Each structure stands twice: as structure tokens, then as C-alpha cells.
Amino acid sequence: QVQLKESGPGLVQPSETLSLTCTVSGFSLTSYSVSWVRQPSGKGPEWMGRMWYDGDTAYNSALKSRLSISRDTSKNQVFLKMNSLQTDDTGTYYCTRDDDYFDYWGQGVMVTVSS
Amino acid sequence: DTVLTQSPALAVSPGERVTISCRASESVSTGMHWYQQKPGQQPKLLIYGASNLESGVPARFSGSGSGTDFTLTIDPVEADDTATYFCQQSWNDLTFGSGTKLEIK
Numbered sequence: 001q002v003q004l005k006e007s008g009p010g011l012v013q014p015s016e017t018l019s020l021t022c023t024v025s026g027f028s029l030t031s032y033s034v035s036w037v038r039q040p041s042g043k044g045p046e047w048m049g050r051m052w053y054d055g056d057t058a059y060n061s062a063l064k065s066r067l068s069i070s071r072d073t074s075k076n077q078v079f080l081k082m083n084s085l086q087t088d089d090t091g092t093y094y095c096t097r098d099d100d101y102f103d104y105w106g107q108g109v110m111v112t113v114s115s
Numbered sequence: 116d117t118v119l120t121q122s123p124a125l126a127v128s129p130g131e132r133v134t135i136s137c138r139a140s141e142s143v144s145t146g147m148h149w150y151q152q153k154p155g156q157q158p159k160l161l162i163y164g165a166s167n168l169e170s171g172v173p174a175r176f177s178g179s180g181s182g183t184d185f186t187l188t189i190d191p192v193e194a195d196d197t198a199t200y201f202c203q204q205s206w207n208d209l210t211f212g213s214g215t216k217l218e219i220k
Contacts, residue, residue: 045211101160101205
């Protein structure tokens with residue numbers, strides 16, 4: 001069955017870089033796109049960026065200067081790196097299978113930006 | 116960016132029919148999708164392409180609309196439907212609404 005699982009640190013210092021990994025199973029990264037979506041507590045989700053099935057990437061224009069998404073198809077993993085973190089980057093980060101809508105979601109990883 | 120506007124909260128009784136609305140700041144054709152999120156859980160896809168029911172989702176849920184005005188309908192509402200409902204558009208980049216919190220009285 002389709003599964004996605006996020007992993008990474010729960011606490012990041014302000015101005016530092018966030019690195020997260022999404023490990024997928026049950027589908028191929030060369031057949032489906034994967035997006036990262038984040039959600040501050042009590043607020044709506046925000047699409048961050050997408051790793052297309054063909055290896056191309058797309059980013060939310062508000063985050064583009066700080067964000068990088070890559071993948072390793074041999075390990076079924078998609079990576080997120082975002083630099084210059086601030087306190088308003090605190091929230092739950094999800095990876096999702098992306099077909100313009102998000103039909104499968106990981107459980108999410110809570111990231112707190114604090115010193 | 117395309118802004119999606121949702122009413123913040125609704126309260127209904129079990130067995131009633133409820134409509135949750137989402138208005139887009141510009142046309143998104145039928146590129147509108149709906150999610151249900153319960154506390155502590157990830158969002159769950161209910162409706163895609165404005166009116167297509169995701170596999171496994173009860174037929175009590177339905178979606179309609181095109182252009183800028185969209186509706187998610189639950190009929191009849193059950194106690195387990197207590198959740199926050201988000202709309203998301205995929206016509207102009209990808210954006211979400213701020214959610215409608217549904218309370219079952």
C-alpha cells in the first residue's frame with residue numbers, strides 16, 4: 001500500500017537550515033510527483049514545493065529563495081532543505097503524493113524553530 | 116496567488132444537511148479539491164476535481180461548483196464528521212483555504 005514517512009529534527013535554531021527526508025513505498029517516484037506541505041498550528045496548510053515525477057521541481061514563490069527539493073529514486077526518498085529559518089517557520093511538515101491534489105499524506109513531522 | 120475564502124465555523128445537528136463554501140479570488144475552473152482534518156491527524160482527501168468522490172469516502176460527501184464558487188455538502192451529517200474542512204485549488208499554482216471548523220451539536 002502507498003505510504004509516506006517524514007523524518008528529520010524536531011528542533012531547529014533560528015537562522016539555521018532545516019533538512020527533512022520523505023521515504024515513500026507502494027509507488028514509484030518516477031511515476032508520481034511528491035510535494036511538501038506545511039501547516040502552522042491552528043492554520044491552513046501551505047504548499048511548499050514539488051518534486052515532479054520527471055525530476056523537475058516547482059516551488060512556492062514565497063519560499064523559492066530559501067527552499068530546495070531533491071530526490072534519490074534508488075532509495076525512494078525525497079529531500080527538503082530550507083535555510084534561514086525563523087520562528088514563523090514552526091509547524092508540521094508533511095510530504096504528500098501529488099496529482100495536483102494530495103491523495104496520500106505522511107503522518108507529518110513537527111518542527112519548532114527556537115533557540 | 117489565488118486566495119481561497121472559507122467561512123471559519125459552522126455548527127449543525129446530526130442528520131442535517133450542511134454545505135461548506137469556498138470562494139476563489141479568480142477562476143480555477145474545476146481544479147478544486149476538499150480535505151477533512153481531525154485534530155492531531157493529517158488531512159484526508161474527500162473530493163477531487165470539484166465533484167469526484169475519492170475512493171473509500173462515504174457517499175454522504177459530495178462536491179460541486181466551477182469557476183470561483185465551490186461547495187462541499189455532507190448529507191446527512193454524523194457525529195464523526197466533526198473536523199476542519201479545507202479547500203485547495205490546483206489551477207493557479209497550489210493554494211489552500213484557511214478552513215471551516217464543523218461542530219456537530
